[in-house]
Every structure is written in structure tokens, then in C-alpha cells.
Amino acid sequence: AQSVTQPDIHITVSEGASLELRCNYSYGATPYLFWYVQSPGQGLQLLLKYFSGDTLVQGIKGFEAEFKRSQSSFNLRKPSVHWSDAAEYFCAVTNNAGNMLTFGGGTRLMVKP
Amino acid sequence: DAGVIQSPRHEVTEMGQEVTLRCKPISGHDYLFWYRQTMMRGLELLIYFNNNVPIDDSGMPEDRFSAKMPNASFSTLKIQPSEPRDSAVYFCASSSSHWGQHWGDTEAFFGQGTRLTVV
Numbered sequence: 686a687q688s689v690t691q692p693d694i695h696i697t698v699s700e701g702a703s704l705e706l707r708c709n710y711s712y713g714a715t716p717y718l719f720w721y722v723q724s725p726g727q728g729l730q731l732l733l734k735y736f737s738g739d740t741l742v743q744g745i746k747g748f749e750a751e752f753k754r755s756q757s758s759f760n761l762r763k764p765s766v767h768w769s770d771a772a773e774y775f776c777a778v779t780n781n782a783g784n785m786l787t788f789g790g791g792t793r794l795m796v797k798p
Numbered sequence: 799d800a801g802v803i804q805s806p807r808h809e810v811t812e813m814g815q816e817v818t819l820r821c822k823p824i825s826g827h828d829y830l831f832w833y834r835q836t837m838m839r840g841l842e843l844l845i846y847f848n849n850n851v852p853i854d855d856s857g858m859p860e861d862r863f864s865a866k867m868p869n870a871s872f873s874t875l876k877i878q879p880s881e882p883r884d885s886a887v888y889f890c891a892s893s894s895s896h897w898g899q900h901w902g903d904t905e906a907f908f909g910q911g912t913r914l915t916v917v
Contacts, residue, residue: 716863719905721908727907727911728802728889728909728910728911729889729891729908730908731907732907734905773842774916785843785846785854786831786843786891786906787843788840788841789840790840791840791841
């Protein structure tokens with residue numbers, strides 16, 4: 686069965702600092718990986734996704750993620766965090782039919798001024 | 799398209815009452831998913847449909863929960879009778895299985911959720 690682990694429940698960074706959110710997955714075949722962001726009281730918005738090809742994926746809002754098969758990881762990064770990035774971030778994996786999206790527990794990001 | 803539309807946005811009900819949550823997927827999408835989000839358990843897939851047919855309901859917690867999709871543009875999640883532990887945010891999402899020009903065009907689009915409080 687597929688699963689996703691986000692080791693960090695909470696992360697606090699200063700505005701302007703770099704960010705890396707960790708995600709590890711377990712899946713028997715080639716994974717399809719996603720990062721979603723959820724602002725308070727809102728639904729989930731897709732930041733980026735990886736299906737194949739270049740292992741460094743660019744997303745919206747200046748985010749990127751790198752797929753590392755050897756480490757079963759898909760960490761999310763941003764070079765300089767803005768206060769508006771404060772939200773909860775979810776990593777997810779799905780099978781190749783795209784119909785079994787499994788989420789990690791989420792990482793809540795807080796940004797200090 | 800207006801995206802996935804859920805109603806109501808907020809629902810407060812008394813224990814024992816029936817609750818019905820509604821979802822309108824994005825037009826043309828053939829997959830529809832119901833998720834529940836709680837602090838304790840995070841995002842859980844409850845059930846999903848393909849072409850209006852329930853495919854996997856193994857995530858439905860109890861017989862008190864039921865979901866229907868009478869047509870391609872509407873789905874309901876019903877809880878009867880409701881209990882305080884059902885309090886959560888319920889999300890509906892939809893996606894398309896049709897291959898785009900590049901494999902990987904598919905993704906799940908989420909509604910804004912229904913916050914259910916059972917008192």
C-alpha cells in the first residue's frame with residue numbers, strides 16, 4: 686500500500702529565509718507525487734507535481750521540489766519565504782491511474798517577521 | 799469552470815440528526831473523491847467514484863456514512879445519524895482520467911470544504 690510521511694508537523698522560519706519541507710513516500714511502482722498547500726479555512730491548492738522526466742520540478746509561488754528515487758523523497762523548497770507562505774503543506778502520492786491520492790499528515794509552516 | 803463546488807460551507811447540527819453534504823465536480827471530470835480532514839487523522843479518503851460508480855468505499859468509517867453520485871455533476875455524502883466525532887472538514891475533489899497531450903495532465907482539484915460540527 687502506498688503511504689506518505691511528512692516528518693515535520695510544525696516548522697517556523699523567518700521571512701526571507703530558505704525553506705525545505707520533507708516528504709518521504711512508500712510506493713511499489715513509479716510514484717506520481719504532488720505538493721498541495723492549504724491556507725486557513727480554504728481547500729487544497731496544487732503547488733506542483735512530478736510524473737516523470739526532470740527530477741527537479743518547478744511549481745507556483747516560487748516553490749520547487751526534487752524527486753530522489755534512491756531516498757524515496759520529494760522535498761519541497763523555496764529560496765526565500767514570504768509571510769503569505771504561512772499555511773499547511775501536504776505531500777501526496779498516487780498510483781498511475783491517478784485515482785488513489787494518499788496524503789501525508791501535513792506540515793504547518795509559520796513565518797516570523 | 800468555477801471549480802469544485804461544495805455546499806454548505808459550514809454546517810452545525812445536533813447529534814442524531816441527518817446531515818447531507820453536497821458536491822458539484824468540475825464539468826468533464828470522471829473521478830470524484832470525498833475526503834475527511836481532522837486534526838487527529840489528517841486527510842482521509844472516504845470513497846471515490848468513477849463515471850458515477852462507487853469504486854472504493856473502504857475508507858467510509860461506518861454504516862452511518864453513505865455516498866451517492868446520481869449523475870456526473872452531483873454527489874452527496876450523508877451521515878445518519880450524526881455523532882460529535884463526525885465533526886471535521888469534508889472535502890470533495892474531482893479529476894479526469896483522460897490523458898492530456900502529456901501524461902501527467904491529470905490532477906485532483908479540491909473544493910473549499912464543508913466544516914461540519916455535531917454538537
